[in-house]
Amino acid sequence: xxxxxxxxxxxxxxxxxxxxxxxxxxxxxxxxxxxxxxxxxxxxxxxxxxxxxxxxxxxxxxxxxxxxxxxxxxxxxxxxxxxxxxxxxxxxxxxxxxxxxxxxxxxxxxxxxxxxxxxxxxxxxxxxxxxxxxxxxxxxxxxxxxxxxxxxxxxxxxxxxxxxxxxxxxxxxxxxxxxxxxxxxxxxxxxxxxxxxxxxxxxxxxxxxxxxxxxxxxxxxxxxxxxxxxxxxxxxxxxxxxxxxxxxxxxxxxxxxxxxxxxxxxxxxxxxxxxxxxxxxxxxxxxxxxxx
Amino acid sequence: xxxxxxxxxxxxxxxxxxxxxxxxxxxxxxxxxxxxxxxxxxxxxxxxxxxxxxxxxxxxxxxxxxxxxxxxxxxxxxxxxxxxxxxxxxxxxxxxxxxxxxxxxxxxxxxxxxxxxxxxxxxxxxxxxxxxxxxxxxxxxxxxxxxxxxxxxxxxxxxxxxxxxxxxxxxxxxxxxxxxxxxxxxxxxxxxxxxxxxxxxxxxxxxxxxxxxxxxxxxxxxxxxxxxxxxxxxxxxxxxxxxxxxxxxxxxxxxxxxxxxxxxxxxxxxxxxxxxxxxxxxxxxxxxxxxxxxxxxxxxxxxxxxxxxxxxxx
Ligand SMILES: Nc1nc2c(ncn2[C@@H]2O[C@H](COP(=O)(O)OP(=O)(O)OP(=O)(O)O)[C@@H](O)[C@H]2O)c(=O)[nH]1
Ligand SMILES: Nc1nc2c(ncn2[C@@H]2O[C@H](COP(=O)(O)OP(=O)(O)OP(=O)(O)O)[C@@H](O)[C@H]2O)c(=O)[nH]1
Ligand SMILES: [Mg+2]
Ligand SMILES: [Mg+2]
Numbered sequence: 331x332x333x334x335x336x337x338x339x340x341x342x343x344x345x346x347x348x349x350x351x352x353x354x355x356x357x358x359x360x361x362x363x364x365x366x367x368x369x370x371x372x373x374x375x376x377x378x379x380x381x382x383x384x385x386x387x388x389x390x391x392x393x394x395x396x397x398x399x400x401x402x403x404x405x406x407x408x409x410x411x412x413x414x415x416x417x418x419x420x421x422x423x424x425x426x427x428x429x430x431x432x433x434x435x436x437x438x439x440x441x442x443x444x445x446x447x448x449x450x451x452x453x454x455x456x457x458x459x460x461x462x463x464x465x466x467x468x469x470x471x472x473x474x475x476x477x478x479x480x481x482x483x484x485x486x487x488x489x490x491x492x493x494x495x496x497x498x499x500x501x502x503x504x505x506x507x508x509x510x511x512x513x514x515x516x517x518x519x520x521x522x523x524x525x526x527x528x529x530x531x532x533x534x535x536x537x538x539x540x541x542x543x544x545x546x547x548x549x550x551x552x553x554x555x556x557x558x559x560x561x562x563x564x565x566x567x568x569x570x571x572x573x574x575x576x577x578x579x580x581x582x583x584x585x586x587x588x589x590x591x592x593x594x595x596x597x598x599x600x601x602x603x604x605x606x607x608x609x610x611x612x613x614x615x616x617x618x619x620x621x622x
Numbered sequence: 623x624x625x626x627x628x629x630x631x632x633x634x635x636x637x638x639x640x641x642x643x644x645x646x647x648x649x650x651x652x653x654x655x656x657x658x659x660x661x662x663x664x665x666x667x668x669x670x671x672x673x674x675x676x677x678x679x680x681x682x683x684x685x686x687x688x689x690x691x692x693x694x695x696x697x698x699x700x701x702x703x704x705x706x707x708x709x710x711x712x713x714x715x716x717x718x719x720x721x722x723x724x725x726x727x728x729x730x731x732x733x734x735x736x737x738x739x740x741x742x743x744x745x746x747x748x749x750x751x752x753x754x755x756x757x758x759x760x761x762x763x764x765x766x767x768x769x770x771x772x773x774x775x776x777x778x779x780x781x782x783x784x785x786x787x788x789x790x791x792x793x794x795x796x797x798x799x800x801x802x803x804x805x806x807x808x809x810x811x812x813x814x815x816x817x818x819x820x821x822x823x824x825x826x827x828x829x830x831x832x833x834x835x836x837x838x839x840x841x842x843x844x845x846x847x848x849x850x851x852x853x854x855x856x857x858x859x860x861x862x863x864x865x866x867x868x869x870x871x872x873x874x875x876x877x878x879x880x881x882x883x884x885x886x887x888x889x890x891x892x893x894x895x896x897x898x899x900x901x902x903x904x905x906x907x908x909x910x911x912x913x914x915x916x917x918x919x920x921x922x923x924x925x926x927x928x929x930x931x932x933x934x935x936x
Binding site: 359362363364365367368427428429430431437458459460461464465467468469511513514515516546548549550551552555573575576577578579581582601 | 658661662663664666667731732733734735741763764765766767769770773774777820821822823847849850851852853856857860874876877878879880882883902
């Protein structure tokens, strides 16, 4: 498959060799090149060294052993979620920086839910970006799920309030709320997000039941600060990583998994409705090191 | 972060002041810290390695000046080398758009900021250079991509127009239609916004290469997210291999990312970084500023004044 990562090409030169300091340094470099970050890369390779140092080891064995180390970190974060289940209406909000894939991920999840027969409502909470509403509307039409919206420039929190009222009145299973992209260092925009969360709590103290932070696989170490900020502001409950169909392998997720006890629900592997997969620690780790 | 780098370097060089030239051993310890700092800033590993080699050869043998801390002296060397690698202090954000209608082609990964940057460039060219600008969206894939560009064109005022949308046309056909319309309509500039694509999607890479063949752009800009991690080199190289790129645009520089991707992409392509996106609104586009980005890669802080102070004392 598409394992044309730098890691793969790097490992290919190893062949059969001793797991010595040089090899470990190369491995560390390869992990750094996949965005694990210098510290985590060191930790993972030294953990590998503990068990196998100075042993003859083939290229395939190296990859698998490395994948296992990473899987161990990620496994506790593996958590399949069924949004159509649980409280009614289940209120699910999507947050993240600009262009990370929030709207598309909602579209994909909406399509899945429709197949399962859930009664859902999409809320166009991005009242800022040009054609954000039109984009979500297309996804709503594809999934045959209604989209609730207000004109551009309207107060997003007000829209969300009305949407939840409606979902309660109509006895819907769930509400998927899109929000505008925002960089985590923008105080005003983060305050706006906080307000949206506050408003949903007025109608249901347990809402939003899920706050999904959508991360782009191409992002580097800044993802750590994204998780931190959105967790503090919006009470993130789970993660989705998109764009894993490209050359980026999203290794920063390993660093995030070490630092935060947050489940990773899905990965995005394309732009179409079907391009969403439940997160698998093993599959992700293997793809990361090219051990498929 | 800068403070920590500064402190770390300070610690390494403690007791070194006034001891003559910096030895290879002194410098090596410092370079390890700098390596970590650059990696934390998302500079791609191969670029970090080149950079470290470059700095090492400059720093070894440097006389330690009594009045300046060696740590600061090394930081100044690093800072200067960063600026140089980023293209120098006099950045050139001018676009070659003399022969009307000049075509500017925008390309990049999904969600990198192409459409927004297209709107920003149009606004800038129409307001600052009094150009008549036609915008065309060749994005036949993303839902409402064409509507998005049309809305942005409307926000730019009378001198910016978007090509009427015809559903069902191929991207390459839209490119041809746009070129005709630009000629007939007497436009100075035609900006072609394209769909986002991953670089391993052969079909889509072929499409954009074909668009470039048809449109023969005077400028082909790779629009990339400044928050990009180690993948920056791969993406830049792959687009560079398939398109006649003339420059880079780094978006989301208004974030708190350290922006190492700027250095990585510039280093592997040798292309100038023409602009940085610094906001979601149409006025959020700045000419690239190597000093600002170098300071940020080193971790914000008050690097500029610190370095100036060091320079004065040298
Ligand atoms: N290749 C690929 N592209 C994706 C994936 N998910 C989303 N995209 C694309 O990324 C781009 C941005 O996606 P959006 O869903 O608009 O992102 P967003 O977070 O809603 O963006 P804003 O609302 O502007 O902040 C679009 O071109 C999507 O088609 C994925 O998993 N793989
Ligand atoms: N904060 C900030 N946001 C930006 C900047 N440039 C673009 N954006 C935002 O990033 C998101 C994606 O921008 P688009 O212009 O739609 O990106 P694109 O590359 O055209 O996306 P696709 O066509 O889906 O590939 C939007 O929410 C923009 O408002 C910037 O410089 N700063
Ligand atoms: Mg969106
Ligand atoms: Mg676009």
